Amino acid sequence: MNLTQQAENFIHKLFKDKLSPSYTYHNLRHTIDVVTAVAILSEIEEINPEDKEILMVAAWFHDAGYINGCDNHEECSVVIVTDFLKNNEKSSDYIAKVSGLIRSTTLGFVPTTLLEKIIKDADFYHLTSDKYTSTCNALRLELQANHQKTFSDSEWNLENINFLSNEHQYYTDYALKTWQPLKENTIKLLQIKLNNMELNNTKESKKKNKEEKPVRAIDTLFRITLNNHTSLSGIADSKANILLSVNAIIISIALSTLIPKLDNPSNAHLMIPTFIMLMSSVVTIIFAILSTRPKVTKGVFTRQDIENQKVNLLFFGNFYKMPLEEYQWAMNEMMKDKDYLYNSMIKDLYFLGVVLEKKYRLLRIAYNFFMVGIVLSVISFVVAFKMIGN
Structure with a gap:
């Protein structure tokens, strides 16, 4: 069994045993989506097998820290993956590369290397999905359960439009060429939905x-x-x-x-x-x-x-x-x-x-x-x- 398969088995068991059900977004499903996206981008960018393995391990462990809560979860993920890699007799350089990739998924981090760009883009692969609405609703429930943040439908829609339009961006050439148009379609759909909400609110008010x-x-x-x-x-x-x-x-x-x-x-x-x-x-x-x-x-x-x-x-x-x-x-x-x-x-x-x-x-x-x-x-x-x- 190779290291990537071991990482997959480890995360499956870890999330099953220790992850709170209140994390309706940052869970195994999201992790699998990120791993899938990393695999796609690695093939397109022709990443060598060693770097691809580092990317895949980082992708599997990037949200492992949520078992200890959402605060500073990237560092918690680094601690968990470090123990895992040491048990698999990986070098400190290998561990440092994986840890660096996990830290690059921090919100607001600007990637510089190709590997950082790949995992950064993969972390937001769901923005291109036709199931985006259900995915972001899962995040809404998670914020309400763990941060006591509540949003009305129109507020949540506006929050998503603002994030997609002003705060998020893709970095790899493939993501910019292929995923960016899909993300813009998502923005348009959200804007239409927001306009309909405002129209309905106006009608209800009248x-x-x-x-x-x-x-x-x-x-x-x-x-x-x-x-x-x-x-x-x-x-x-x-x-x-x-x-x-x-x-x-x-x-x-x-x-x-x-x-x-x-x-x-x-x-x-x-x-x-x-x-x-x-x-x-x-x-x-x-x-x-x-x-x-x-x-x-x-x-x-x-x-x-x-x-x-x-x-x-x-x-x-x-x-x-x-x-x-x-x-x-x-x-x-x-x-x-x-x-x-x-x-x-x-x-x-x-x-x-x-x-x-x-x-x-x-x-x-x-x-x-x-x-x-x-x-x-x-x-x-x-x-x-x-x-x-x-």
Whole structure:
């Protein structure tokens, strides 16, 4: 068994026994890819058998240090390969060459010799593969597991584009001629993917805004309608108050001035006009009071009512007798259910509208009585005085 085969067997067993499963990228699969690429480049560059063996051993051991963690793994790999080569009675010069090639795979290292260029290019052979996406996703998982680095899909795509475009380069003639165009195709695919992500994000953002706009419009609708109902209710109460005040004054004047004079037979002609005026004022007051009289409700509800969505918790008359804890529970239940919440607001507006209709209907009757009563009173007073004059 030659040294390359021994190195292969050693790494297979080493990774199987000691490499953490969290290294989803720097594992045996990646090592085999690098060895395969080294073999290809060695044949094309016509590397002599001794140097090819050095390259192959370095390729097998270049990530062996990951069994001790990712920090300074190249030096750990050098320690492991040194022990392996010493056991195989290799010279210190041979060990130094292998160690130098392993160190040349360090990120950011610029190779100078052909052997360094070969192993450096082989380490990034996966950039040309049609399986690049799955390979770089394995690296993404590894970074997340061992470095706690997390990336969104677009961030990771941008990170890869930046690395391939600005930080990485091939060095051997064959890699520059054959692998570089494949890498550029990978960059184009990543750029298309990134553009699609940005387009989808834009669409999602627009869709979200469109979904939010109706909700805001609904909230505005409820707010404006409630304000209108409240204003109309206030106007109705003011109108009723005017009627009450005016007619109370009329009755007070009638009771203090006209009624005492009716005992005198000479004032008998004032009896009917006074009666009409007083009756119209009394009826007007009654309808004005009815328009502002509050409706008394029971003020309690049950949990069954809440579960069946039969209670409008936005109206105080439905809960004023309930304990605070029960009311809090009921409100929380209502706020969990969007339909229940909106239906409660709709019911609140509906019943406010019903109350407003009753208020304005009674007020219309009151104003009609007041108007007709005043007209009849004036006419009857005029008629009465003319009859006395004749």
